[in-house]
Amino acid sequence: MGFEIGRERLQELFEHASDGVMIIDRALRIVALNPAAERLTASAASESVGVRVCSEVAVCQNAEGFELCETACPGVAALERGESQTTLDVNIPGRGGQVAPAACIPMKGADGTPLAMIIIRDVSDRTELEERVLAVERFDRVSGLYARTYFDDLYRREIKLAERQGRTLAAVVTVLSGDVLDGPNADQAIRAVGEAIRASLRKVDLAGRHDYQIFATVLLDTDAAGAASLISRIESRIAAIRATGTFKESFAVRHGIGTVGEDGYGGLLRAARQRVAQGKTREPGVTGRKGD
Numbered sequence: 001m002g003f004e005i006g007r008e009r010l011q012e013l014f015e016h017a018s019d020g021v022m023i024i025d026r027a028l029r030i031v032a033l034n035p036a037a038e039r040l041t042a043s044a045a046s047e048s049v050g051v052r053v054c055s056e057v058a059v060c061q062n063a064e065g066f067e068l069c070e071t072a073c074p075g076v077a078a079l080e081r082g083e084s085q086t087t088l089d090v091n092i093p094g095r096g097g098q099v100a101p102a103a104c105i106p107m108k109g110a111d112g113t114p115l116a117m118i119i120i121r122d123v124s125d126r127t128e129l130e131e132r133v134l135a136v137e138r139f140d141r142v143s144g145l146y147a148r149t150y151f152d153d154l155y156r157r158e159i160k161l162a163e164r165q166g167r168t169l170a171a172v173v174t175v176l177s178g179d180v181l182d183g184p185n186a187d188q189a190i191r192a193v194g195e196a197i198r199a200s201l202r203k204v205d206l207a208g209r210h211d212y213q214i215f216a217t218v219l220l221d222t223d224a225a226g227a228a229s230l231i232s233r234i235e236s237r238i239a240a241i242r243a244t245g246t247f248k249e250s251f252a253v254r255h256g257i258g259t260v261g262e263d264g265y266g267g268l269l270r271a272a273r274q275r276v277a278q279g280k281t282r283e284p285g286v287t288g289r290k291g292d
Contacts, residue, residue, distance in 0.1 A: 014032075014034050015034055015035065017034060017036055018036055018122045019036055019119050019120060019121055019122050020033070020034065020036045020037030020038075020039070020040040020041065020118075020119065020120035020121075020122065021033065021034045021036065021037055021117060021118070021119055021120075022034075022037050022053060022057070022058070022117070022118040022120070023107075023115055023116070023117055023118075024053050024075055024079075024115065024116050024117075024118060025079075025113070025115060026079050026080075026113075026114060027052070028052050028053055028054060028073075028075050028076075028079075029050055029051065029052055029053070030048050030049050030050065030051055030052075030053050030057065031049065031115065032045070032049065033045055033048060033049070036120075036122060037120060040092065040095075040100065040120050040122060041057050041058055041092050041094050041095065041120070042092070042094030042095055043056070043057050043094050053075065053118065054069045054073075054075075056093060056094075057092075057093070057094070058090040058091070058092055058102070058118065058120065059090060059091040059092075059093070060073065060074050060075070060088055060089070060090055060091075060102070060104070061089050061090070061091050061099070067091075074088055074104035074116075074118075075104060075116050075118070077104075078104050078105060078106040078116035078117075079106065079114050079115070079116050080114075082106045083106070084103070084104065084105040084106065085103065085104045085105075086103045086105070088101070088102045088103055088104060089101060089102065090102040090118070090120060092120075100120050100121060101120075101121040102118060102119060102120045102121060103118070103119045103121075104116055104117070104118050104119075105117050105119070137149075137150065138150045140194075140208070140209040142187050142190050142191055142194070142209070143190050143191060143193070143194030143209040143215065144191065144194045144195060144198060145194045145197065145198060145207045145208050145209050145215065146206065146207065146208035146209070147208065147209065148208060148209060148210055148211075150208070151206065151207075151208025151209075151210065151216065152208075154206050154208075154218075155206065155208075155216075155218055155269070158206065158218055158220065159265050159266065159268075162220070162260070162265065163265045167220070167221055168221060168222065168223055168259070168260050168261070169218060169219065169220060169221075169222065169259075169260050169265070169268060170218075170219045170222040170223060170224060170226060170227040170257060170258065170259045170260070170268070171216065171217065171218050171219070171227075171257070171258040171259075171268035171269050171271075171272045172216075172217040172219065172227050172230055172231060172255055172256070172257055172258075172272060173210070173214060173215070173216050173217075173255065173256045173258075173269065173272035173273050173275075173276055174193065174197060174214070174215040174216075174217070174234065174253060174254070174255050175213060175214050175215075175253070175254050175255075175256075175276050176189060176190065176193050176213040176214075176215075176251075176252070176253055177213065177252045177253075177254070178249060178250035178251045178252045179249035179250045179251075180247050180249040180250065180251045181212075181213055182249075183249050185246075185247055185249065188246070188247075189247060189251065190209075190212075190213065192238075192241050192246075192247075193215060193238070193253065194207075194209065194215065195237075196234050196237035196238050196241065197215055197217060197234055199237060200230055200233035200234045200237060201217065201230070202219075204220045204221075205217060205218065205219050205220060205230075206218045210269075214273070216269055216272075217230065218268070218269075223259060223261065224257055224259050224261075224262075227257045227259065228257065231255045231257075234253075234255070235253070238253055254276050254279075255276065256271075256272035256273060256274070256275035256276035256277075257272055257275065258270070258271035258272035258275075
């Protein structure tokens with residue numbers, strides 16, 4: 001069943017489409033582009049009309065990132081052979097090399113002149129969603145600290161960098177225990193400890209939830225004294241939480257310290273966890289306070 005779309009309606013669709021639309025001629029010069037194309041390519045129509053599309057505005061490439069201009073130009077295929085390419089990527093120089101999905105289809109001008117339409121998909125909402133998903137994966141939803149996998153990646157990177165540069169590091173492992181973990185306030189307690197740790201850190205330090213009730217912190221350019229200072233700050237904040245009376249169940253927090261000087265670069269977290277498990281005193285690495 002055929003149908004027709006009036007010229008005014010086409011112009012309206014062109015002007016208000018969320019996807020970018022560029023019209024190119026047989027010389028691959030831009031004849032027209034809609035406001036969405038201006039936005040997506042960071043190219044004003046007043047400066048882009050008459051410019052070859054692949055020189056400054058949008059460079060077609062395949063899935064491997066190789067440019068198609070010289071070997072398999074979609075614009076040439078559309079203009080000379082009437083071929084459509086509906087799965088295409090374009091590299092956008094005006095957006096710092098950002099890549100967006102696109103399509104190139106043949107069309108004709110009002111006088112029958114061969115033209116091609118390049119449609120650049122607006123994936124900004126998808127990009128924002130992907131960034132939100134990545135953020136969720138980076139952070140533990142309960143404690144607010146880095147999630148285990150992401151923290152471990154950062155930890156390995158910092159260990160390699162510090163070892164190469166000969167810098168000192170310290171690690172603190174904090175363990176929450178008590179009846180509070182078996183009751184309805186377990187998540188609230190984990191969140192409270194996470195907030196106490198995060199508020200006690202410097203901007204350069206890293207902290208993550210390493211297990212259900214275990215938290216790990218890596219302190220850059222820090223020795224045992226600096227780690228002990230962090231523990232004191234955490235304990236002060238934990239004491240303030242206790243003073244609110246929020247948690248009626250028993251609530252205990254213990255800490256273990258690992259240092260490069262005593263445990264080497266590769267043994268920081270392992271040593272800190274072992275000291276917590278062994279119940280050693282603050283020197284060389286554990287402090288604890290029992291709940292009421």
